[in-house]
Amino acid sequence: MNQAVQAAAPAQKRKPKETGVPDNKKYLHPLLAKNYGNWKYHDRPRPGVLHHVSHTGDEVWSVRAGTQRQMDVYTIRKLCDIADNFAEGRVRFTIRSNIEFIVSEEAKVAPLIAELESSGFPVGGTGNSVTMIAHTQGWLHCDIPGTDASGVVKALMDELYDEFRREEMPNRVHLSTSCCEINCGGQADIAIIVQHTKPPKINHDLVANVCERPAVVARCPVAAIRPAMVNGKPSLEIDEAKCMCCGACYPPCPPMQINDPEYSKLAIWVGGKNSNARGKPTFMKMVASGLPNNAPRWPEVAEVVKNIISVYKADARPWERMADWIDRIGWPRFFEKTGLPFTKYLIDDWRGSRANLNASTHIRF
Amino acid sequence: MAKKLHDTPNLDQLEDGPWPSFVTGLKELAKDKDYVVDLLGQLEESYKTRKGYWKGGTVGVYGYGGGVIPRFTELKNEDGTPKFKDAAEFHTLRVMPPPGMHYDTATLRQFCDIWDKHGSGLIAFHGQSGDIMFQGATTDNVQKAFDEFNEMGFDLGGAGPAVRTSMSCVGAARCEQSCYDEARAHRAVLNTFLDDIHRPSLPYKFKFKFSGCPNDCMNSVQRADMAIIGTWRDNIRTDEALAKKWFAKHGMDELVNDVVARCPTKTFQLKEIGKVKAGEHISSVAVSDTHAVEINNQDCVRCMHCINVMTGALAAGTDKGATVLVGGKSHLKIGGLMGTVVIPFIKLDTDEGVEQLVDFAQRTIEFFAENALEHERTGEMIERIGLANFLDAMEIDVDPAMVNSPRMNPYVRTDGWDDEVAKINAKKNAA
């Protein structure tokens, strides 16, 4: 760029149009627009297909397919080609990054499915399936990740591929992964979350320049951080007896390196549920930890997850989500059936934790 | 033609297996883009060392203070130059999706063309907050890409201590369970806060989410500072033809074990037809010539279970609206919190109703901006000051629907009791 152009640049700066959230009306399939707010019921003719019937008698079929979420433009264009040639040019995405093609004729469903599957997009993710894993950014794009996100998900979905394409679970199974304890992936029936096991290693040379020290001190949930002079420079120090290795100090102060190739482990949580159906929404509970961060395919994690899923599949009754199932069989049986060790670290000692202890003689033997 | 790929023995293993592979996609992009060749190089290094190599910074578009996530590589040679120089800057644009995430292919293709031209070609549909994440642009190209997206009618979402991008479920567009127009509420609320989205200046992030019914497909209860979840007040509706069809297919065992036994308040009963009660709050429908379902709606907590199982045979009532819950968040800093009920029911089918919701959202954010400590979410703020004080500031009357149970300890000073009772009685008499 020559200097004249550079000098002119500020004057040309375009003011943003603060248009906010766009209207979705023009993107809706015409039958969705026509029957907006007037749907009567739906059924699922086969896994991956939803059939909705409106009070006017109009019907639409939605075919759901899995994607890698992190999509290259060629993949998106291919999905667009399929939408234009085999569907009706209108699609939507689910919260779990599945794509849905909406068509007005049942006859279009089978050829659409055939085209999707032959192009490498599995059709499924509806009803009582194991649907796509909600996931985060990881090494690909976050600035604080302990592990990858898309890679963990790819490796796991390869293993759960058949369960995505079937509806053979007692109820739907939602999974999430999170590459740090912040847990951007959210609550799920089964969640995989980084669990650090050693306090941050502090690079004292950098703290003074990079970190706003009082803000970092305030960030620690257990008040383990205090200002200190180290090697004659203002820095921070950690009371390692207090520190529970959550990593909350790392985002505001990158010299407090929490990620470690060996000591950043993975933990498995179960029983989160957002829906109000049957019981109230529940938070998930930690049931395993100490799994190695074993890129590129995380086989130890896949083993534990697949085991929990297969025990749940065999043992839960229809409509029991993971949380409902454990409510019925109880935690001792959960650990017995899954073979997971119940260690002292799984006894909650955070605030409010007494509510998680058994204050009764209700015990299943 | 781009430069040669770096060796990526780890990433290559993520091309195996039946699920669509993002690595294969990145390699497609790398055929034309040195940018992505080097991105793969850096990612492979992360896989090898199990470390992340991005750091933040400040990059934005003219006129806005947020919405771009800056990423600069930290993977340097000894002389301080980037190891993968073509991917040294890899910023993300967060763009707000239309409610329900509906698109036509022309729009998606246009996104692709713009991002192919100015960015890496890598797009996530969608981030966990709902943004379309256009990942990977150099500092120079961020503005160019934004200008083109913005001309299409799309706008940046939130990042940092701001009102964040929101999500609403498919809802009224294609779901029979929908209890309000999610898209209308979503746009009315979010578009009120454009300044707070684009110019981060709150104590911390603030998230809204919109789910059309208690199934809460947007997971709002656990993730949103303000969750707007559809519900209804009148009786569950029934359809005898569909009820009989359901029963003929599923039979008595399933009706008893999967529906009757799973109603959380046991208000859903199976009866011989002659014994079914009638009454203002009773819904009933025959499932066969001998048996019928009976629901006393006063004891129904609108959990959705029976409606989910027998969709069409049973349906939400017609006096629809939403429950508003405040304070949901994830672990940091005090532990995960669910949102809790602040408005048990609000009608949203008129302009007036939607304006009321917007007004409540505005007052909540004003209060949050003034009273939350730095880096404190609404849930933590309410935990610190107590729900009663928050309600008082919002001028909302207390309601037993807001609690699981009344207080379980005597540690409260109650010398204002008589005044409170007098106020409640005065309101009752005025109504």
Ligand code: HEM
């Ligand atoms: C330090 C930097 C952080 C980065 C790079 C980061 C990155 C992200 C990204 C990319 C998303 C998806 C965003 C989207 O949909 O557009 C996300 C969502 C989320 N983040 Fe973060 N995050 C950071 C810090 C935090 C912190 C400090 C918290 C919690 C206190 C947090 C909690 C969450 C949660 C709960 C979600 C999911 C939101 C939802 O489900 O609506 N993140 N984060």
Ligand code: SF4
């Ligand atoms: S879970 Fe943590 S590491 Fe992963 S994207 Fe979210 S903030 Fe980044």
Ligand code: SF4
């Ligand atoms: S890792 Fe967590 S507990 Fe340890 S010092 Fe940092 S913020 Fe505190």
Ligand code: SF4
């Ligand atoms: S939240 Fe309710 S209304 Fe919205 S899509 Fe889910 S089931 Fe339908």
Ligand code: SF4
């Ligand atoms: S919606 Fe009401 S009647 Fe139906 S299962 Fe839930 S609480 Fe029972």
